[in-house]
Amino acid sequence: MNTALSDLEQAIEPLRKRYIGQRVGPYLAWNKVSRTQIWQWCAAMGDTHPEYLGGETAIAPPTMLQSWTFRDVHGDYAPGSTDQNTYEVLGKLDELGYFGSVAVSYDQQYLEYLHEGDHVHSFSTISDISALKNTALGTGCFVTELAEYFRQDKTLIGTATITYLKYQPNQTSTGAPPSSPRKIERIRPVENTDSQHYWQGLRDGKLLIQQCSDCDVSRHPPQPMCEACQSINWHTVESTRRGKIYSFTSIHHPEIPPFDSPNCIVLVDLDEGVRIAAQITGVKYDELKIGMPVRANIVEVQKGLSLPIFEVEQ
Amino acid sequence: MNLPAVAIVGLGATEFSKNSGRSEMQLACEAAHAAVQDSGLTGSDIDGMATFSMDNNWEIEIHRQIGGQELRFFARTEFGGGGALGPFAHAVSAIQTGQCQAAIIYRAMNERSGLRFGSGEIMNMNTLNPDMIHFSHYFPTGFMTPAAWIAMCTRRYMHKYGATSEDFGRIAVSMRDFAASNPAAFFYQQPLTLEQHQQSKLIADPLRLFDCCQESDGAVAFVVTSLERARDLPNTPVEIASVRQCAVPASRQITPFYHADIAHFPEFDALSCDLFRRADTAPNELDFACLYDHFTPAILPQLEAFGFCAPGEAADFVKDGHISRGGKLPVNTNGGQLGEAYIHGLNGIAEVVRQMRGTSANQLERSDQALVTAGAGVPTGAAILRKQA
Numbered sequence: 259m260n261t262a263l264s265d266l267e268q269a270i271e272p273l274r275k276r277y278i279g280q281r282v283g284p285y286l287a288w289n290k291v292s293r294t295q296i297w298q299w300c301a302a303m304g305d306t307h308p309e310y311l312g313g314e315t316a317i318a319p320p321t322m323l324q325s326w327t328f329r330d331v332h333g334d335y336a337p338g339s340t341d342q343n344t345y346e347v348l349g350k351l352d353e354l355g356y357f358g359s360v361a362v363s364y365d366q367q368y369l370e371y372l373h374e375g376d377h378v379h380s381f382s383t384i385s386d387i388s389a390l391k392n393t394a395l396g397t398g399c400f401v402t403e404l405a406e407y408f409r410q411d412k413t414l415i416g417t418a419t420i421t422y423l424k425y426q427p428n429q430t431s432t433g434a435p436p437s438s439p440r441k442i443e444r445i446r447p448v449e450n451t452d453s454q455h456y457w458q459g460l461r462d463g464k465l466l467i468q469q470c471s472d473c474d475v476s477r478h479p480p481q482p483m484c485e486a487c488q489s490i491n492w493h494t495v496e497s498t499r500r501g502k503i504y505s506f507t508s509i510h511h512p513e514i515p516p517f518d519s520p521n522c523i524v525l526v527d528l529d530e531g532v533r534i535a536a537q538i539t540g541v542k543y544d545e546l547k548i549g550m551p552v553r554a555n556i557v558e559v560q561k562g563l564s565l566p567i568f569e570v571e572q
Numbered sequence: 573m574n575l576p577a578v579a580i581v582g583l584g585a586t587e588f589s590k591n592s593g594r595s596e597m598q599l600a601c602e603a604a605h606a607a608v609q610d611s612g613l614t615g616s617d618i619d620g621m622a623t624f625s626m627d628n629n630w631e632i633e634i635h636r637q638i639g640g641q642e643l644r645f646f647a648r649t650e651f652g653g654g655g656a657l658g659p660f661a662h663a664v665s666a667i668q669t670g671q672c673q674a675a676i677i678y679r680a681m682n683e684r685s686g687l688r689f690g691s692g693e694i695m696n697m698n699t700l701n702p703d704m705i706h707f708s709h710y711f712p713t714g715f716m717t718p719a720a721w722i723a724m725c726t727r728r729y730m731h732k733y734g735a736t737s738e739d740f741g742r743i744a745v746s747m748r749d750f751a752a753s754n755p756a757a758f759f760y761q762q763p764l765t766l767e768q769h770q771q772s773k774l775i776a777d778p779l780r781l782f783d784c785c786q787e788s789d790g791a792v793a794f795v796v797t798s799l800e801r802a803r804d805l806p807n808t809p810v811e812i813a814s815v816r817q818c819a820v821p822a823s824r825q826i827t828p829f830y831h832a833d834i835a836h837f838p839e840f841d842a843l844s845c846d847l848f849r850r851a852d853t854a855p856n857e858l859d860f861a862c863l864y865d866h867f868t869p870a871i872l873p874q875l876e877a878f879g880f881c882a883p884g885e886a887a888d889f890v891k892d893g894h895i896s897r898g899g900k901l902p903v904n905t906n907g908g909q910l911g912e913a914y915i916h917g918l919n920g921i922a923e924v925v926r927q928m929r930g931t932s933a934n935q936l937e938r939s940d941q942a943l944v945t946a947g948a949g950v951p952t953g954a955a956i957l958r959k960q961a
């Protein structure tokens with residue numbers, strides 16, 4: 259049990275290194291503090307305190323703190339907000355199997371009142387990711403977020419400390435059928451009569467390049483007719499999987515699960531004379547260069563899907 | 573062969589936003605109706621409809637709702653932004669050959685609040701359609717956003733000519749400068765500095781955030797008819813002096829990886845001379861341009877392909893201020909798709925119409941002839957528009 263937990267701990271450690279202490283923001287309020295929103299809040303809460311709406315300038319109930327910089331119904335923050343997602347770490351924990359999520363505590367601290375016309379922005383910091391614990395819900399860890407709320411003049415008006423439990427639901431205690439964590443998979447290729455040989459070749463551990471049986475011109479991606487001589491007779495040759503980088507990029511944003519970020523992609527001119535797009539691993543994105551010699555391994559990336567993945571050839 | 577000239581006579585647009593709050597069909601109807609009203613015609617005069625792929629509104633739906641009667645011509649061009657000038661090519665041909673008298677060209681989309689092309693979810697489907705068969709060679713590796721695809725071309729351009737990220741930054745700064753004084757632009761009153769560009773995050777190396785066009789909700793529509801008829805209508809006619817599309821053998825749907833040299837967009841190289849010849853004009857006779865700017869680096873090979881500078885010299889052309897406010901070829905005076913909005917190229921064409929009518933927020937002193945281009949890195953098109961008295 260202890261060994262198992264420490265293995266699991268090790269998987270979380272990189273998340274601690276990456277996310278704890280990272281301050282993300284600003285997140286802007288969609289609207290300035292307004293009498294209308296204050297009225298709606300007070301009406302909904304049944305709060306009739308005269309100080310809020312009685313005066314010339316409306317004053318916001320401090321408990322509205324978190325509402326100002328909420329995302330809209332589409333999950334978007336107001337224009338001008340950072341594109342960084344403070345909750346990215348929760349998604350990473352999902353991927354590790356801790357997809358259960360519950361907020362366990364929420365503490366607010368109020369420092370200043372907000373008045374009509376004020377424009378709020380906030381910053382968010384993941385302040386802690388606890389050690390793994392066995393809880394009644396399942397094994398998981400506590401993630402604590404500190405949100406700081408500011409007025410337009412950068413005065414701190416309040417803070418909120420929110421703790422979430424991210425856990426792998428206990429299969430025995432809930433009586434629910436055992437379920438493995440949802441895993442996001444790669445999009446699978448569509449295989450049709452023209453391309454099925456290519457994907458089957460990869461499943462067989464071979465990178466097959468189409469070649470015209472009449473004029474010997476090679477082609478990739480697969481197509482039914484030779485564009486050089488219009489022959490529909492073709493066969494395949496097995497590629498040596500060797501070639502040189504023609505161009506490259508690394509995809510940093512958006513992060514597209516299940517891929518690593520950055521995800522390095524190369525266009526490779528294969529020795530067989532065709533160009534192919536594929537991933538490359540084992541090299542840092544800023545060390546990629548045009549002309550580098552590379553060689554592909556055929557990797558089964560998920561059940562029934564094999565792809566060529568390049569490495570720099572020494 | 574003397575074919576009758578065709579002109580843009582009506583222009584309509586919705587506001588551009590990040591969340592329109594209404595359906596794409598409503599956006600299309602609003603813009604199309606506004607274009608008809610602006611043209612001085614009525615809905616029942618419209619007997620042609622043309623758009624391009626990735627618009628989710630059928631031609632007949634919009635035609636019915638704007639008061640159309642019999643629809644005699646309808647056409648749709650493939651390849652997303654690369655097809656932006658296809659409907660103009662189609663409408664011109666249809667009007668010249670008498671298939672229809674007056675056509676609406678439109679694009680409406682909730683590209684920000686709905687399906688975002690840059691999200692990696694662009695075509696998450698699993699059917700035997702040509703898109704998925706094509707993209708099967710890219711999507712399973714995570715190579716699935718337009719930024720990443722075009723970044724491959726940008727890398728080769730840098731390799732070939734030594735262009736840098738700062739060169740791309742200057743393009744963004746120039747367009748955001750125009751946007752800052754265009755009230756319809758999302759980035760109105762929000763200019764960009766080169767430092768901000770350089771500090772913005774990497775999207776797909778070497779493309780940074782501020783190299784990328786926006787994601788927008790909105791619609792733009794035009795009414796086109798014969799120049800002869802245009803002379804009886806209220807607006808200054810904007811003649812479509814020449815328009816044509818182009819694909820070459822290695823062209824692919826936004827995965828332009830198989831050309832011998834991907835530093836350039838060979839489709840523009842191939843169509844350029846013919847485009848000028850058929851409009852009977854030359855690069856140095858143009859007053860401004862609306863170049864497709866899904867990503868800033870795409871501007872550079874376009875400046876070269878259309879002969880505004882020699883191959884490899886576009887970065888210096890930009891650095892010398894020629895595409896900026898006061899330059900000899902102001903480019904994207906609405907702020908472009910980087911600064912105004914991303915309506916798949918049509919908002920840029922709308923700006924050309926406004927410039928020629930004298931109603932642009934960034935009105936140029938001389939705006940008689942302009943080049944417009946459709947998406948780069950795809951089978952594409954270009955046109956030369958000319959102000960008529």
Ligand SMILES: [Zn+2]
Binds near residue numbers: 470484485487488489
């Ligand atoms: Zn052949």
